[in-house]
Amino acid sequence: MRENYLTVKGYGESEIVISKSRFLTYIERVETEEDAISFIDRIKKIHHNATHNCSAYIIGEHDHIQKANDDGEPSGTAGVPMLEVLKKQGLKDTVVVVTRYFGGIKLGGGGLIRAYGKATTEGLLAAQVVERKLHHFMNIAIDYTWLGKVENEIRGSSYTLEEIRYLEGVEIIVSVLKEEEEKFRNWVTEMTNGQSTISFENAQFIEFVVK
Numbered sequence: 001m002r003e004n005y006l007t008v009k010g011y012g013e014s015e016i017v018i019s020k021s022r023f024l025t026y027i028e029r030v031e032t033e034e035d036a037i038s039f040i041d042r043i044k045k046i047h048h049n050a051t052h053n054c055s056a057y058i059i060g061e062h063d064h065i066q067k068a069n070d071d072g073e074p075s076g077t078a079g080v081p082m083l084e085v086l087k088k089q090g091l092k093d094t095v096v097v098v099t100r101y102f103g104g105i106k107l108g109g110g111g112l113i114r115a116y117g118k119a120t121t122e123g124l125l126a127a128q129v130v131e132r133k134l135h136h137f138m139n140i141a142i143d144y145t146w147l148g149k150v151e152n153e154i155r156g157s158s159y160t161l162e163e164i165r166y167l168e169g170v171e172i173i174v175s176v177l178k179e180e181e182e183k184f185r186n187w188v189t190e191m192t193n194g195q196s197t198i199s200f201e202n203a204q205f206i207e208f209v210v211k
Contacts, residue, residue, distance in 0.1 A: 006089065138185075142197075
């Protein structure tokens with residue numbers, strides 16, 4: 001299972017005009033090729049009268065699914081530069097469609113490559129790039145006499161206090177980066193003089209917007 005990776009936060013769209021041609025960009029996070037194809041088809045139906053609906057997507061933990069479609073533009077001038085932007089930014093599980101309404105002025109091969117690359121970059125800004133980091137949610141079981149100290153120490157640390165459960169004893173749920181679990185266990189054990197029970201609850205991805 002992958003631990004940390006970049007993708008888009010979710011749906012985003014943008015528009016730029018280059019030499020009177022309109023370039024409309026649509027981006028979405030997808031986890032399967034079927035989802036990517038469905039998204040592309042949906043945009044194509046919306047803009048069925050557009051000059052071109054070019055697309056690219058990259059999917060999978062090891063980027064094993066990569067596709068680019070020029071949709072009538074000269075070969076290699078649309079889908080490929082769009083895919084290259086996704087790869088250059090290190091994104092996974094992302095699909096992009098750039099719809100072009102021709103404005104009457106030809107851009108040439110280099111101009112098209114730059115235009116579709118720029119349109120994709122603008123779309124990513126709208127969708128927002130996030131880093132998904134795998135966290136382990138840890139359960140600290142302690143006596144109530146330790147609650148004040150442990151809570152204060154956690155809130156002042158780099159770890160995130162997710163929940164406090166007031167039961168017969170206290171259970172404090174803390175999210176910790178997977179690679180920091182052992183360090184966290186040692187820290188809590190030392191803090192509580194060994195008077196705590198630390199257990200793993202589950203693993204979840206937490207997202208951070210990349211500026």
